[in-house]
Amino acid sequence: MSVEFLEWINIRIHDKKYFTARYLAHLSDISGMQSETIAKILCGFLFTILTFCDQAHFFANSILIGVPLLLIFCYPEEKPADESFYIYFPVFGGITLFDRNLESVPCYYVMKLMLFLLFFTPPYTLHKQISDLLSKDPGVENTIQSRASTGKSTGKPLEPSTRTAVSRQPTSKSSVKTDVTQLTTPSPMAFRSKPKNSDVKVTTIEEYYREEELLSPNGTVINRVITGPFRKETTRIENKKDK
Template sequence: MSETIAWIECRIYDKNHFTARYLAHLADLSGMQPVTIAKILCGLLFTILTLTDQAHFFANSTLIGIPLLLIFVYPDEKPSDESFFIYFPIFGGITLFDRSLEGIPCYYVLKLLFLLFFFMPPYTVCQIIANGLFIEKDVENSNKSRRDSIAKSHSMRTAISEGPSPKCDVATDTTQITFTPSPLPIPSEPKSSDIKVTVIEEYYKEEELLSPNGSVIDRVITGPFRKETTRTERKNQK
């Protein structure tokens, strides 16, 4: 809970975020405190989402406008790309059922809060969905590799078990050649061949949000990510 409160205060007072810069500008014009202006705007938005017929428009405009603003206007302030990859499909799926779910009291307020949790610590919702997607993807890749190996093994057994075709249009030479073994063994020369080596590394990415005095306000760890490095080596065969 303390992380969530610190995150909200950072968006109100820390001018490294565009929300704090806009609130500071409104505070200079009105003479009020930024937190007072933030409460007034939240109350106005809550009233619109619960009491007006334009709740659908305002809710979805806010939920699509702020992420696009972070992506295209303030890219230095946006969260990790993985959170957007999860956010937009979930947002689109819920929006399809807006008209059917409008009967729920304060539906658009609940929708706004739920999707806000994707970018607000402790990032529980986003992490659960991300972990599920990564696990499902790994299982799918594992099953695909297993199927490919079984199919390859089956094709090899089939090719070995099949004898030469009984019918052949090409005439073969039936002359028998007898080879006399050499009295001295002939040393075999080593042959060289190239082998392909693939190194797979797994790593995590850690992002820290720092306050103006240098202290850590928020820390996000994303991953795991996979990195593949391929190189060719020469191997001697005897």
């Protein structure tokens, strides 16, 4: 095994900074045995259960779920980076779906437990390797950079000119003058649109007569005079809406 891997295991057994070492030290005080001996006995007992017990599926998955949750909620100062659990739990769920199909393989649950142990033990740290594989493909970044550089070098497309360029300069091989006419794009004709709303001036002409009566002191009509006709014009502005 790797020296780093053995050192990592040894720290979890003896360094009371970690909850595993603290529990082993407590069992060591009760039993009088060394922490390493207790750790070996527990590993042998676990190996037997995962290999020969009918409930190996339950014990293996309980450990693989319980230990991460214990680190997250009970010992957060000892847990790995949160990003590692983003890889750990999806991979665990995907492999667990095929447990019943793969448990016929000898020592399958022991190998499964060791596999997920390698997620966090150096120098393997499988969660980092999986994270690198799932990261962005460098080929995509090169493609994006090449497209960006092409866009910068090309610049904006030239707009079509509305003028006609005529070249009268002779070439070096021939003294014949050539005309080079550049195609022009005709500008569209401007049409004045008819407004939907317009004001209308309306003139009303009225014709009327004026009647005058001369009355006596007692109120009788002495004389009646009718003059006219007279014309009266009225102008107003109306708003007309076109349908």
